[in-house]
Amino acid sequence: MSNRTTIASLSQEVTTEAEAYAYFERLRWNGNPICAHCDSLNVYFIEPSNGVSRATRTGHMSQRRVWRCRGCKRQFSVITNTAMHGTKIPVRVWLMVIFELCSSKNGVAAREVERKYGVAGRSAWFMLHRIREAMSHDDASLFVGNVVADEVYIGGDPANRHASERHDVRRGAGTDKTPVVTLIDAETGEARSTVVSWVDSVSLRDVIRENVDMATATLHTDSHRGYIPVGRKMAGHYSVNHFAGIYATDKTNGTNKCENYFAQLKRGLKGTHIHVDPRHLHRYLGEFDYRFSTCDMTDTERLADLATRVAGRLTYKVATAA
Ligand SMILES: [Zn+2]
Structure with missing residues (x-):
């Protein structure tokens, strides 16, 4: 792998399906292939009959790189039991889109x-949601130290929506916008965004309790009154008054971190996705959270990280569930 991956270098480096499989093998296994069924390391590569491709059960020639486990005797490839499992989309395309x-x-x-x-x-829509699912944090660990919290309202022009969606209670407070609360760990830079029904002291408390070790963490917010009750239960709470034009004091760097994030999120959702269904918003948030949380990584490092995350399979049922 080159030091600096670009879409151009990647498409030159990986021109065939076999090369795409081998690329994922390097990223995920790092030279130690592991059985997808029983986690055994006692596995061997099945050489294709003509050196490159092999006949499938249907007689179709496939470049899928297949391994066999000496333990459970079963076959597998680098995509078995991953988000790419059973895909009809070329693995090379998955690599490019990831x-x-x-x-x-x-x-x-x-x-x-x-x-x-x-x-x-x-298929494109479903593939993107599978990758977004892999980007979403599934970490149960709690933020400690300094935590910045802020809220944002995501949504477009109600005139562009279907009539039945215009009064959806999930958008809250009589608007068509979906409220989102984002927490950022000031030390690690990790961001976690949560879709909420409405922003009040109860929903803010729930989101913070879910993600933050309240006994030790210090909360940094704007002057939204909803943060006051939960702030009292934490090790500390500093707020800055945006209305007074104060964004940072000597006690807090305010919510600038969150503001930068929200600017990026709004730009991204507006520019690329135009209308995001509120039912799927959490997946897009996972994607933006992921890129924000890994902003110190190079694109090459991020590709390696995400390829290893694309291990939990998302079924179609899950992707379309309300
Ligand atoms: Zn096995």
């Missing part, structure tokens, strides 16, 4: 994938 999601600030739209890689619209 990299695009890693490296573009605003994300990637399904119609872009459709146009660039010839993937049917529905």
